[in-house]
Amino acid sequence: xxxxxxxxxxxxxxxxxxxxxxxxxxxxxxxxxxxxxxxxxxxxxxxxxxxxxxxxxxxxxxxxxxxxxxxxxxxxxxxxxxxxxxxxxxxxxxxxxxxxxxxxxxxxxxxxxxxxxxxxxxxxxxxxxxxxxxxxxxxxxxxxxxxxxxxxxxxxxxxxxxxxxxxxxxxxxxxxxxxxxxxxxxxxxxxxxxxxxxxxxxxxxxxxxxxxxxxxxxxxxx
Amino acid sequence: xxxxxxxxxxxxxxxxxxxxxxxxxxxxxxxxxxxxxxxxxxxxxxxxxxxxxxxxxxxxxxxxxxxxxxxxxxxxxxxxxxxxxxxxxxxxxxxxxxxxxxxxxxxxxxxxxxxxxxxxxxxxxxxxxxxxxxxxxxxxxxxxxxxxxxxxxxxxxxxxxxxxxxxxxxxxxxxxxxxxxxxxxxxxxxxxxxxxxxxxxxxxxxxxxxxxxxxxxxxxxxxxxxxxxxxxxxxxxxxxxxxxxxxxxxxxxxxxxxxxxxxxxxxxxxxxxxxxxxxxxxxxxxxxxxxxxxxxxxxxxxxxxxxxxxxxxxxxxxxxxxxxxxxxxxxxxxxxxxxxxxxxxxxxxxxxxxxxxxxxxxxxxxxxxxxxxxxxxxxxxxxxxxxxxxxxx
Numbered sequence: 001x002x003x004x005x006x007x008x009x010x011x012x013x014x015x016x017x018x019x020x021x022x023x024x025x026x027x028x029x030x031x032x033x034x035x036x037x038x039x040x041x042x043x044x045x046x047x048x049x050x051x052x053x054x055x056x057x058x059x060x061x062x063x064x065x066x067x068x069x070x071x072x073x074x075x076x077x078x079x080x081x082x083x084x085x086x087x088x089x090x091x092x093x094x095x096x097x098x099x100x101x102x103x104x105x106x107x108x109x110x111x112x113x114x115x116x117x118x119x120x121x122x123x124x125x126x127x128x129x130x131x132x133x134x135x136x137x138x139x140x141x142x143x144x145x146x147x148x149x150x151x152x153x154x155x156x157x158x159x160x161x162x163x164x165x166x167x168x169x170x171x172x173x174x175x176x177x178x179x180x181x182x183x184x185x186x187x188x189x190x191x192x193x194x195x196x197x198x199x200x201x202x203x204x205x206x207x208x209x210x211x212x213x214x215x216x217x218x219x220x221x222x
Numbered sequence: 223x224x225x226x227x228x229x230x231x232x233x234x235x236x237x238x239x240x241x242x243x244x245x246x247x248x249x250x251x252x253x254x255x256x257x258x259x260x261x262x263x264x265x266x267x268x269x270x271x272x273x274x275x276x277x278x279x280x281x282x283x284x285x286x287x288x289x290x291x292x293x294x295x296x297x298x299x300x301x302x303x304x305x306x307x308x309x310x311x312x313x314x315x316x317x318x319x320x321x322x323x324x325x326x327x328x329x330x331x332x333x334x335x336x337x338x339x340x341x342x343x344x345x346x347x348x349x350x351x352x353x354x355x356x357x358x359x360x361x362x363x364x365x366x367x368x369x370x371x372x373x374x375x376x377x378x379x380x381x382x383x384x385x386x387x388x389x390x391x392x393x394x395x396x397x398x399x400x401x402x403x404x405x406x407x408x409x410x411x412x413x414x415x416x417x418x419x420x421x422x423x424x425x426x427x428x429x430x431x432x433x434x435x436x437x438x439x440x441x442x443x444x445x446x447x448x449x450x451x452x453x454x455x456x457x458x459x460x461x462x463x464x465x466x467x468x469x470x471x472x473x474x475x476x477x478x479x480x481x482x483x484x485x486x487x488x489x490x491x492x493x494x495x496x497x498x499x500x501x502x503x504x505x506x507x508x509x510x511x512x513x514x515x516x517x518x519x520x521x522x523x524x525x526x527x528x529x530x531x532x533x534x535x536x537x538x539x540x541x542x543x544x545x546x547x548x549x550x551x552x553x554x555x556x557x558x559x560x561x562x563x564x565x566x567x568x569x570x571x572x573x574x575x576x577x578x579x580x581x582x583x584x585x586x587x588x589x590x591x592x593x594x595x596x597x598x599x600x601x602x603x604x605x606x607x608x609x610x611x612x613x614x615x
Contacts, residue, residue: 022365060376152603166524167532168557168566172503177520177553177568178501180511182334182351184518186296186408187417189334189351190309190324191433192570 005030007037016183281395289390293365293408295415303414304330305384305388307438312342313431313552315573320552323436329398357499357511358471368392368515382409382418383435392516399506403427406516414440422516424572431570468509472500482603485523486563492578493571494518512579517571519579522567528559542581560584 007027013019014027030036182189306327313320325337333352340346362370365372372392380387386411394405403426409419419434477487477500487510489497495512502508512522523541536547536557555566555578565583569576 118486149600151596152607153598155603155606165529166526166528167529168522168564169505169507170555173507173520173522173552173566173568176467176501176503176509176522176540177518177570179351180501180509180520181518181570183467183594184357184364184367184498184513185515186293186368187420187433188300188328190311190326190336191417191420207417 006034007031007040011037011040011044014041015048254437271483274407282375283345283369283395284375285369286375289376290365290369292376292390292410292415293368294372294387296408296410296417297364299411299414299416300328300334303416303440304328304442305416305438305440308436309433310436311433313570315550315552316553318550318552328345358473359477359500360496360498363382367496367513370496371494371514372516372541373393377388377407379412380409381418382411382439385418385438386412387418388412409434414438425574430572439448470502470504472502472508476500483609484563486521487523488582490523491519492582493517493519493575495571495575508602517569519571519576521569521579522566522568522582524564525562526564528557528564533557541577544581544585546580557581558585561586 007014007030010019010023014024019022019027031041075180178189182192185192234318235403277295306325309324309326311322322338322341324573328334332382335348335350337348338344353590360367368374368428371394373395375391376388377391377394378389380389385526390408390410391404392406392408393402403423406420406422410416411418416438418438420432421429422431424430477497480507481487485508487497487500487508491497491512493512493514495514495517497510497511499511500509501511506525509524512521531546533547536549536555539546539548540558544555544558549555549557553568554572554573555569556565556576558565558580561584563584566582567580569579571579
């Protein structure tokens with residue numbers, strides 16, 4: 001491409017800033033001396049501006065809410081301002097020396113969708129609140145489960161009288177045995193046994209079976 | 223994220239509970255008392271119980287109609303007669319002999335008062351007994367229970383306390399041949415039908431229980447001014463008590479539900495003994511009464527772990543490889559722990575029958591401090607908490 005060649009089909013690429021540095025310099029040098037090409041360049045810029053000014057379709061609020069709900073904790077949400085942009089985007093020519101091949105991101109540090117770095121680089125405030133709520137829910141659930149299991153553990157170790165360890169009430173059991181024995185066997189209470197409530201074997205000197213009597217160990221005859 | 227929070231909470235709460243249920247359900251078997259009727263779990267005792275039940279079915283008792291009528295008359299005599307007298311009663315167990323002289327006073331259909339003077343080994347005492355009502359499980363009556371297990375026949379007459387009595391002998395089925403000892407003999411007053419004398423023998427014909435009237439006065443029950451129980455003096459050096467059985471009883475359906483909750487409650491025990499009555503104390507102790515018409519064995523089941531410090535007057539013994547606490551005397555008493563249940567057996571029965579009963583009942587190891595024990599304890603607790611809301615519990 002010589003400085004005397006018209007811009008021609010490279011006019012659109014020039015407006016979009018897609019030419020290389022060298023071709024862009026030559027094209028701009030030609031346009032400075034060529035009135036027809038300068039008119040074409042101006043017309044192309046106006047056309048691009050009008051196209052950019054058309055209304056852009058916007059995502060619905062429900063779609064945005066769903067996208068916000070599926071966001072992974074720790075990863076920042078896409079900026080709503082960019083999604084909801086209503087102002088026309090007018091392409092501008094990149095400044096000299098900052099063409100697409102010369103301006104590359106460094107790739108260091110946490111990047112965002114909009115290419116803006118945030119101080120600290122941590123999760124957003126909203127995601128931190130979600131994590132905190134989840135922790136509260138887990139702690140509450142574990143507390144309830146612990147309470148239920150603790151109650152079951154305590155109740156499982158208790159005996160019928162509410163104590164973990166029990167001693168059979170010897171006198172009460174003897175009375176109960178004697179009372180039912182007399183009703184199951186032929187004869188009166190004296191004949192069917194050695195006298196219900198009056199047993200006194202040589203090795204078992206059972207004392208008087210009153211309701212308040214103590215276990216036999218404490219009433220053994222000397 | 224907000225919608226996920228309740229779901230996560232529910233999972234965290236229900237998850238451990240479901241896991242516990244899954245762990246406890248199969249793990250409950252070691253702590254659940256084995257039932258004597260279960261095959262392969264009760265060891266030799268279960269086999270004995272099954273064999274005893276089989277023998278009960280295969281060899282039918284032979285019942286004399288006259289003997290049955292005599293015993294039926296004797297069974298109803300306390301409801302018809304008012305009397306007082308003196309009895310001499312004795313019992314013999316291994317190495318122990320017990321004898322008492324009793325003053326007895328009975329009011330027709332009512333209470334019975336027994337009074338014993340003090341001896342060198344036991345103090346004087348008086349006790350008044352009231353009827354326990356009909357058995358809750360098996361209501362055959364004393365004669366019906368006896369005819370289930372023994373053959374009956376009239377073998378002669380005799381004199382007791384100056385009164386003529388018909389003698390009825392009870393034999394074990396299949397032992398009716400000559401030379402086979404009787405299981406028991408009953409002397410029934412020919413005039414009133416009252417049981418005047420009663421003796422029970424072991425397999426070798428040796429007397430194990432004996433009781434007889436020395437003197438007897440039968441009064442007119444229509445004469446309300448002659449209530450002998452009103453004159454039953456309380457010994458000055460002793461104490462008096464009124465024996466009343468526990469009032470809460472279980473029928474067959476209730477026993478089925480109790481087995482589902484881990485109670486043992488077998489229907490039969492070696493002897494063979496049949497479950498006749500089931501009751502419960504206010505403290506939650508379950509009393510199961512087994513009998514064959516001559517012997518009575520009470521099995522008490524109590525939730526908890528046995529505090530052996532309270533058994534100072536018992537001695538350690540081993541029955542069928544099971545360690546139990548035993549108290550000699552009449553009646554015999556055995557205590558042990560199986561899982562989380564304390565068993566107490568109080569028996570007026572031959573020594574061999576008592577040993578078979580103890581061997582047939584559960585002897586599971588007590589839950590310790592292991593993980594399995596803790597899980598089982600939590601499972602028991604969940605069952606217990608659930609039972610609080612069970613209207614049938």
